[in-house]
């Protein structure tokens with residue numbers, strides 16, 4: 001049996017699997033067992049911002065693995081303390097941090113913190129939003145595809161159209177604990193927020209006494225051209241959720257916490273693995289490398305280069321190219337699945353975002369040559385293939 005057959009037989013069945021097994025990564029490349037190379041434009045859904053097998057992250061993990069892997073947060077630790085200090089320096093004003101193990105856990109923590117802090121229960125989220133798949137974060141997630149079959153979800157959540165200030169204003173009341181927003185919607189189709197929308201969200205929260213939660217789980221750590229996407233707009237949230245590329249690929253999530261968030265006392269929340277020294281050592285190495293290699297600057301420049309080239313592709317199938325930095329969506333006039341398969345057949349791995357958006361989330365260390373190659377292959381795939389939506 002090959003790996004595909006084994007995983008299909010023994011896996012839970014909740015993932016649609018590609019018939020392509022990957023055993024190694026290096027920089028922006030992935031390799032199958034036969035040594036065939038693939039250009040990774042997925043980064044594991046935005047995890048591998050630093051590329052695969054980054055030597056400093058690998059060395060930090062190896063060293064910490066033989067020093068101390070696990071330690072509950074009740075006992076302070078050198079690596080955790082250092083990572084806390086580092087994270088406190090990322091966004092002035094957000095100087096406390098809660099560590100967990102994934103994106104959805106970061107959102108769960110932020111929602112709980114908003115409720116305990118404000119003594120209110122309601123949460124206003126956006127249409128098309130994706131915040132995770134556990135019950136709190138799923139309640140903030142919009143798409144029926146993720147919610148159907150799991151109701152009743154957590155009460156008190158409503159969804160309003162994204163980028164519409166008046167609708168947001170109308171939805172927030174004195175009973176609202178928080179507004180939760182992605183600064184650029186990822187799974188929902190790669191839709192960047194307008195600056196005025198994010199600034200209005202901050203103002204509305206201040207007026208009504210609600211907290212502003214930004215979900216930077218996909219957009220964080222340099223992806224959009226700043227350390228966090230919200231920094232494009234000079235808005236300070238009260239709670240900032242991050243995960244994915246925080247620890248260079250080792251599972252880790254975090255919530256950065258501002259002054260307005262209160263009542264965080266012992267026992268209010270916690271996590272067995274949260275803040276474990278192994279993840280913290282990886283996080284410290286990853287954040288140091290992200291800063292030293294100016295990954296945010298790289299994403300800004302390479303993203304502008306990529307989007308410029310994509311916008312010059314003359315294809316009747318392309319409806320729009322949009323994004324921020326190296327978080328890029330190409331909206332097609334057709335369903336995207338067969339085009340993704342055609343790209344994979346040409347050794348380029350990319351993502352969808354909904355039915356018609358082709359999403360590119362390459363490692364931020366992707367080279368200009370690799371970007372040129374990506375655009376050449378994509379141009380060819382769009383020109384040569386005319387898949388009918390009915391045939392999928």
Ligand SMILES: Cc1ncc(COP(=O)(O)O)c(C=O)c1O
Nearest residue numbers: 102103104130131132186217218
């Ligand atoms: C914006 C956003 N929030 C939350 C999540 C959930 O993260 P995780 O899969 O680590 O639970 C994701 C994952 O794609 C995401 O993109």
